[in-house]
Amino acid sequence: MMRAGPISLVVVMLTAPPLLAEPAAPPRTMAEVLAASVPADWRPLDPQNTLYLQLASGRVVIELAPAFAPGHVANLKTLVRQKYFDGLAVVRSQDNFVVQWGDAEGKRSLGEARATLPPEFTVSLRPDLPFTRLPDPDGYAPEVGFSQGFPAARDRVAGQAWLAHCYGMVGAGRGNEPESGNGSELYVVTGHAPRQLDRNIALVGRVVQGMELLSVLPRGTGPLGFYEQPSEHVPITSVRLAVDVPEAERVPLEVLRTDTATFAALVESRRNRRDDWYKVPAGYIDLCNVPLPARTAR
Amino acid sequence: MMRAGPISLVVVMLTAPPLLAEPAAPPRTMAEVLAASVPADWRPLDPQNTLYLQLASGRVVIELAPAFAPGHVANLKTLVRQKYFDGLAVVRSQDNFVVQWGDAEGKRSLGEARATLPPEFTVSLRPDLPFTRLPDPDGYAPEVGFSQGFPAARDRVAGQAWLAHCYGMVGAGRGNEPESGNGSELYVVTGHAPRQLDRNIALVGRVVQGMELLSVLPRGTGPLGFYEQPSEHVPITSVRLAVDVPEAERVPLEVLRTDTATFAALVESRRNRRDDWYKVPAGYIDLCNVPLPARTAR
Numbered sequence: 001m002m003r004a005g006p007i008s009l010v011v012v013m014l015t016a017p018p019l020l021a022e023p024a025a026p027p028r029t030m031a032e033v034l035a036a037s038v039p040a041d042w043r044p045l046d047p048q049n050t051l052y053l054q055l056a057s058g059r060v061v062i063e064l065a066p067a068f069a070p071g072h073v074a075n076l077k078t079l080v081r082q083k084y085f086d087g088l089a090v091v092r093s094q095d096n097f098v099v100q101w102g103d104a105e106g107k108r109s110l111g112e113a114r115a116t117l118p119p120e121f122t123v124s125l126r127p128d129l130p131f132t133r134l135p136d137p138d139g140y141a142p143e144v145g146f147s148q149g150f151p152a153a154r155d156r157v158a159g160q161a162w163l164a165h166c167y168g169m170v171g172a173g174r175g176n177e178p179e180s181g182n183g184s185e186l187y188v189v190t191g192h193a194p195r196q197l198d199r200n201i202a203l204v205g206r207v208v209q210g211m212e213l214l215s216v217l218p219r220g221t222g223p224l225g226f227y228e229q230p231s232e233h234v235p236i237t238s239v240r241l242a243v244d245v246p247e248a249e250r251v252p253l254e255v256l257r258t259d260t261a262t263f264a265a266l267v268e269s270r271r272n273r274r275d276d277w278y279k280v281p282a283g284y285i286d287l288c289n290v291p292l293p294a295r296t297a298r
Numbered sequence: 299m300m301r302a303g304p305i306s307l308v309v310v311m312l313t314a315p316p317l318l319a320e321p322a323a324p325p326r327t328m329a330e331v332l333a334a335s336v337p338a339d340w341r342p343l344d345p346q347n348t349l350y351l352q353l354a355s356g357r358v359v360i361e362l363a364p365a366f367a368p369g370h371v372a373n374l375k376t377l378v379r380q381k382y383f384d385g386l387a388v389v390r391s392q393d394n395f396v397v398q399w400g401d402a403e404g405k406r407s408l409g410e411a412r413a414t415l416p417p418e419f420t421v422s423l424r425p426d427l428p429f430t431r432l433p434d435p436d437g438y439a440p441e442v443g444f445s446q447g448f449p450a451a452r453d454r455v456a457g458q459a460w461l462a463h464c465y466g467m468v469g470a471g472r473g474n475e476p477e478s479g480n481g482s483e484l485y486v487v488t489g490h491a492p493r494q495l496d497r498n499i500a501l502v503g504r505v506v507q508g509m510e511l512l513s514v515l516p517r518g519t520g521p522l523g524f525y526e527q528p529s530e531h532v533p534i535t536s537v538r539l540a541v542d543v544p545e546a547e548r549v550p551l552e553v554l555r556t557d558t559a560t561f562a563a564l565v566e567s568r569r570n571r572r573d574d575w576y577k578v579p580a581g582y583i584d585l586c587n588v589p590l591p592a593r594t595a596r
Contacts, residue, residue: 006396006469006485006495095510096465098304121577139434139582167394167490171304176574187304192465192490192587196571196580197304212393212517219510273494276474279419282494284437289490 027274033265034256034293041262042254043149044297045208047242049073051080052251053101053210054237055090060210061251062170065150067129068163069120069202072172076183076204078113080239084184089233093217094225096192100173101236102185116179120202122160129161132259134267136284140164140195144287146258150206151287153198163203166193166288170205190215193288208253208294252297266291325572331563332554332591339560340552341447342595343506345540347371349378350549351399351508352535353388358508359549360468363448365427366461367418367500370470374481374502376411378537382482387531391515392523394490398471399534400483414477418500420458427459430557432565434582438462438493442585444556448504449585451496461501464491464586468503488513491586506551506592550595564589 028036045063053060066073079085085101088108092100123129131154133145141153144164151169154161163169169189174181181202188207207214217234220227227233242250256263267290272281326334343361351358364371377383383399386406390398421427429452431443439451442462449467452459461467467487472479479500486505505512515532518525525531540548554561565588570579 006471006492006499095513136437137435139436139584140580173304178577193584194304194587195584196568196576196587198580199578200576201304215393216514216516218514270494278494278498279476280497282438282496286437286491286493289492289494 027272028265028269029273029275030266030269030291033262033269037256037262041257041260042295042297043257045242045253045255047245047250049205050242050253051076051205052238052240052242052245053085054239055213055234056237057213058210059251060213061208061253062205063149063208063255064205065148065163065203067148068123068150068152068161069172069204071117072120072181072183072202072204075113075117076172076186077241079110079183080241081244082111082113083238084108084111084113085236085239087236089235090214090217091220091233092187092224092226093190093219095219097190097194097225098187099190099214099217100185100187101234102173104230104233110182110184113182113184115182116177117182117202119178119181121178121199122162125154125156125159125161130259131161132263134285134287134290136271136286138287140198146263146290146292149255149258149292150203151290151292153287160199162199164193164287165189165195165197165203167191168207168211169203170207171197171201171203174201188214193286195288206292208255208292209251253294254297256293258292266293325570326563326567327571327573328564328567328589331560331567335554335560339555339558340593340595341555343540343551343553345543345548347503348540348551349374349503350536350538350540350543351383352537353511353532354535355511356508357549358511359506359551360503361447361506361553362503363446363461363501365446366421366448366450366459367470367502369415370418370479370481370500370502373411373415374470374484375539377408377481378539379542380409380411381536382406382409382411383534383537385534387533388512388515389518389531390485390522390524391488391517393517395488395492395523396485397488397512397515398483398485399532400471402528402531408480408482411480411482413480414475415480415500417476417479419476419497420460423452423454423457423459428557429459430561432583432585432588434569434584436585438496444561444588444590447553447556447590448501449588449590451585458497460497462491462585463487463493463495463501465489466505466509467501468505469495469499469501472499486512491584493586504590506553506590507549551592552595554591556590564591 049064051062172181173185347362471483
């Protein structure tokens with residue numbers, strides 16, 4: 001029974017699509033939606049807002065979200081340009097939760113970077129902040145959707161928007177004081193979306209490529225998944241802003257825009273799976289189950 | 299900034315709990331709820347319905363769910379007692395989705411076990427099937443909650459209940475034919491809950507201990523996360539039913555019952571986190587974010 005099992009991505013040509021009252025267009029699989037996409041559906045990562053986290057096992061590419069955490073992103077860039085992270089390590093891997101890296105011993109100088117920052121757990125709604133609403137309800141927020149390619153939420157009554165803790169999202173660790181996050185300790189969600197963290201901590205970006213290098217790191221056996229022995233730490237070779245890397249050494253990634261008809265079709269293809277394997281379409285999709293495709297630029 | 303970051307489990311004594319209109323009882327952390335639990339809040343795993351999956355890295359303990367998939371569980375036990383899985387391997391690890399094991403080459407005889415089974419994607423509601431409803435709404439089902447310790451959903455209009463694809467749930471892989479799942483290929487959810495699989499495939503149990511041995515397996519680079527080379531396969535030493543293992547070699551695990559006031563208090567402690575770290579309680583919890591504690595029997 002080779003290749004049986006649950007199917008997450010299937011390339012099937014519907015030679016005879018079933019007649020359905022809705023949607024009006026014939027249902028398409030995600031693969032069909034992507035195959036029909038046009039260049040304008042994609043945007044290249046901005047090298048000014050792209051981080052390369054280099055591990056011995058490979059490179060993790062992170063897109064930063066300055067629209068949602070401008071102070072944290074600026075501080076993080078200051079740290080990166082000081083090569084603050086080079087030689088530090090992943091110090092925590094908690095199963096079904098996060099991996100985290102930083103200065104476990106707290107000995108490294110922050111240099112020009114700030115030690116504390118005003119919290120950026122939410123931002124005020126403003127006209128220049130796009131928001132493509134998901135049609136589906138959400139338990140954690142009045143509305144959820146996508147903003148500039150990131151999973152996000154908003155509360156129009158409170159006049160706030162925030163990024164959502166989906167798999168692969170990157171945040172700035174903090175202590176109990178809201179101002180104690182400064183970007184020198186970063187975590188990445190590696191399990192079921194811990195949405196209870198939303199509005200409690202600043203998310204600064206998303207892993208666009210290389211999640212599989214972080215998600216497989218051995219789980220730490222100490223409290224909260226911290227590694228108990230320094231020998232368990234996973235060394236960070238370097239963290240660089242893409243714009244500071246020679247162009248030939250950059251990863252020419254494009255991500256699917258989230259404000260297009262193509263993206264809306266992709267969401268629908270996942271709300272109701274139409275390939276031969278699925279028997280009961282869900283008729284719903286959780287924010288954190290919406291794929292955010294990336295590809296190498298042609 | 300040692301041990302800063304997002305907090306998933308914090309042991310904090312609230313020496314001066316804030317006054318709140320609701321809940322009536324003072325808010326408690328999960329650690330406090332568990333510390334106040336009584337023996338009757340826990341139940342031992344039934345050795346007749348507990349599997350030990352032995353890998354070189356350690357033992358994974360799986361609780362079976364015969365109430366939801368009696369045919370699949372019976373067939374799986376038949377396979378296990380024939381030592382069907384011994385020497386087979388984990389053949390698939392797809393990031394943010396599943397790991398899967400079975401007979402990649404399809405050469406091993408099923409022996410007395412059946413090759414096809416009637417689908418058990420849902421079961422009919424019946425009086426002896428307990429269901430502790432979660433107070434929170436869910437996008438994938440009319441009602442969600444817990445049944446015999448498993449995350450579950452039900453539709454009273456349709457008269458059906460089913461297990462939910464949360465992290466750690468174990469299912470029986472199948473091909474496109476609904477009858478093609480027989481328990482000889484099993485998968486475990488290792489990422490954000492793929493709830494779109496609910497009602498499309500038979501779940502047969504849940505990993506109670508040892509998830510971290512499966513979730514860190516290197517991701518396969520083939521389609522659907524299958525390993526491309528046999529050398530990448532992760533060998534299975536053995537799979538045994540606990541009752542067939544000498545008592546001294548069993549793992550004496552207890553799981554928290556999900557039909558008790560203690561469990562209800564645990565859910566509330568996670569719907570609204572009250573420790574010093576959290577600033578904005580969510581007021582909601584997703585079914586798959588509810589912890590299902592296990593402990594070694596005293």
